[in-house]
Amino acid sequence: MNLDEQRLPEERGPMVCRGARGAVTVTENTDEAILAAAREMLFLIIRANDMKPEDVASAYFTTTTDLNATYPALAARQLGWYDVALLCGHEMTVPNSLPRCIRVLIHWNTRTQAKDIVHVYLRGARQLRPDRKSLPEIPREEIEEVLKNVDLAQLKFDPQGGR
Ligand SMILES: C=C(O[C@@H]1C=C(C(=O)O)C=C[C@H]1O)C(=O)O
Numbered sequence: 001m002n003l004d005e006q007r008l009p010e011e012r013g014p015m016v017c018r019g020a021r022g023a024v025t026v027t028e029n030t031d032e033a034i035l036a037a038a039r040e041m042l043f044l045i046i047r048a049n050d051m052k053p054e055d056v057a058s059a060y061f062t063t064t065t066d067l068n069a070t071y072p073a074l075a076a077r078q079l080g081w082y083d084v085a086l087l088c089g090h091e092m093t094v095p096n097s098l099p100r101c102i103r104v105l106i107h108w109n110t111r112t113q114a115k116d117i118v119h120v121y122l123r124g125a126r127q128l129r130p131d132r133k134s135l136p137e138i139p140r141e142e143i144e145e146v147l148k149n150v151d152l153a154q155l156k157f158d159p160q161g162g163r
Pocket residue numbers: 023091103128129
């Protein structure tokens with residue numbers, strides 16, 4: 001139950017579309033590294049905000065231009081977002097900006113107020129938004145339990161098609 005669900009129905013705000021952000025860094029440009037980091041970032045956003053897939057309208061991922069081994073959007077499908085509109089692109093190349101960074105902007109239909117949305121900045125990306133680096137405690141085992149059920153067959157981008 002998230003913060004909003006603890007409120008009485010009459011105290012809850014209207015359902016509107018809001019943005020939830022995430023960012024994470026990786027140490028190497030490989031599909032395994034990109035997908036593992038993107039899954040962890042998405043899982044924490046989902047868990048911290050109690051986000052249901054049916055309430056997610058779309059998600060836009062960027063990577064810095066030094067990451068191109070695979071599409072981070074694959075990680076969202078690995079977590080079950082089959083019907084969510086997804087898109088990937090490269091982040092703008094600001095001189096001296098943080099390298100090897102994956103970002104996401106999720107468009108989420110919610111009654112949660114903007115100030116209560118948990119944005120997730122992990123690893124090296126914590127330095128991007130020092131004001132947002134505190135996360136609710138999520139047991140490591142819980143993350144591992146979910147990620148262990150991820151279908152590894154979907155780990156690779158298949159240029160011939162498929163999911
Ligand atoms: C600071 C970040 O990096 C960049 C700057 C942003 C900003 O100033 O709000 C947002 C996204 C990125 O283009 C971030 O990802 O939050």
